[in-house]
Amino acid sequence: MAITQSPYVLYADAQGQVFEDETLYAAGRTGWYVDPIPEADWIELPEGGTLYNLPGRAPLGVDVETGEVRPSSKGFAVAAFVPPAHTGLYLAAYEQLPGAEVLPLFCYTAVGWRNGKFYVPAVRIEQDIRQEASGYDEAMIRKGVDELRAAYPHNRLVEHLACNCALTYTCPAARNFFLGRWECPVPVSPACNANCVGCISLLPEEEPITASHDRLDFKPTAQEIVEYTVPHLESAPFPIISFGQGCEGEPLLMWETIREAILEIRKFTSKGSININTNGSKPDAVEALCKAGLNSIRVSTNSAQEAWYTPYYRPNNYAFEDIVESLKIVNRYGGWTSINYFVFPGMTDHPAEYEALRRLIRETGLKMIQWRNFNIDPDWYLGRLNIADTGDPIGVKRLMALIKEEFPHIQYGYFNPPMERIRGNFERDFAGGRLGV
Ligand code: SF4
Known part of the structure; x- marks a missing residue:
């Protein structure tokens, strides 16, 4: 009210x-x-x-x-x-x-x-109820954990998702997997090619803060991925499997394994959507994944401007233009493209950022903006980017309205859409309360 x-x-x-x-x-x-x-x-x-x-x-x-x-x-x-x-x-x-x-x-x-x-x-910003606090029943989650650990006793990924993600960090995506519904996380990479100031899975010891998650410390095999994702795609309502999670590095560094897994998964099921959450740093790898059957990509970024992106991501062997290229490629293959846009009031709605976002949408044919809250100490962030003055912001709400007015096709949200939403049926099903659980 x-x-x-x-x-x-x-x-x-x-x-x-x-x-x-x-x-x-x-x-x-x-x-x-x-x-x-x-x-x-x-x-x-x-x-x-x-x-x-x-x-x-x-x-x-x-x-x-x-x-x-x-x-x-x-x-x-x-x-x-x-x-x-x-x-x-x-x-x-x-x-x-x-x-x-x-x-x-x-x-x-x-x-x-x-x-x-x-x-x-x-x-x-998002009507999907997939991470609503009231939707999690602890007893059901524990039951799901026990059942899936028993079903896949040698699968290191299922073990990681159970012990680290669902039970220790109470990761909403992992908990949904053990409840047999919606978006299923698939962490794959222990390494990264960026050095984000606010990386949540690994920070150097000399930094004044620690990462909030322990990073995955092994390389899963394609067989381990296929074993638990095929049943999820087959039986979960509105199923998605998503490579690239908060507890890992950059999934594109494991693109060969992902490619092998996608090809294998699609031999068993055509259901659901296969997504990657990524920094978008390797366009060639993205293209190989599109050819294998990747359905959607979500590229994370703190900014649509190279000048703000680079000092935050501190990329090793790639540049901002690579992430733009990755979005273009998925669009060219008919896939769904989102950005995971880290919203920092005063920076995200800065006039220069607004202009850069408009350019990015136009240039890549971007389909969705996931307006996510930026997890970082504001003073520390602005200091690390050496931003002394942030000027007169547009206002986050007004920015959202302006972008929507100019690009009415752009979807707003917080989560990767399932195939049903991509195909345009989700709004109807959601409005009818038919989320399938
Ligand atoms: S891209 Fe992701 S995993 Fe890599 S440094 Fe940045 S936040 Fe960490």
Whole structure:
């Protein structure tokens, strides 16, 4: 439900308890700037959302009497995690205090309190319910884990997905696999050809933060992949199998194994969709996979501009133009192309980024933007990219509207679409509540 008055700023005490400061309205950060948040942008914190305390940071808000932006002296800043399917429009606003440590790799969306509820500036960008918190039954997941481990006792990938992904990291995609539904993860690569500042699976020891996942430490065989993905494609509702996960390096470095697996899978089943989540660095490999039967690609990027991409990804033996080429190739083969666009309010909606995104869409024939929240400490990110001024942003919501107006065919979302959606049936089936589980 919309609100008619801005929510109040939140602060956390030394014990981590959260309170509201009724002398300040919650403000939002875009790039290096802090502004009031329009009332229309606030929604109730969706189910599955949580709060973070931000030690070493004082909350900034808009004084309820003077309208000035000022810090609260009552405690530490608080931010929200907005759950999958939602895109945050403003970051939490705070003042970093001396000695504050770099924040771990999560997204820090603004949050406030009004009428007994938490509110966040966000939009629901995806209607698919595949990672809804209420859809996970722990007992059913454990049952699925036991059954699939017993069915594939020698399969190292199933073991990895069970022990590391589903049970330790509570990865929503892995948990869905053990529940026998939707998108099934297929991590394949222990190595990478990029060195992302905020890599979630491997960071050098000298960095001030650690990666949030342990990276896959073996190379699976095509047989291990085929063994558990064919039954999933055959029996799961709206099935997808996706190479390239948060717990691995770059899947295109394993393209020969992926190619072999795709060819083998398609001998057994024509059902479902085969997708790759990738940095898009190897167009030739992408072409080989398209020939083998790849249905869709999702290329991750922090920016549509080479100037912002390169200092973040720090690629070893490829360049930004390779990721553009990979998208073009999949499009040429009739596949589905998405970008996993890391949304950072103030950067993603920067006028120069908007122009670059328009060019990218035009040049590649891009079909979908997955507007995902960028998991990174905002000050650290801007510092590492050496961005001293972020200028006057367009606004994330307005950016979304402008792109849609110019490119009405572009789909917005948060997840890789199943074949049924690619073929245009998903909206009808979803609207009819027929998700098959
Ligand atoms: S491309 Fe992915 S795995 Fe490679 S460094 Fe970047 S985030 Fe890490």
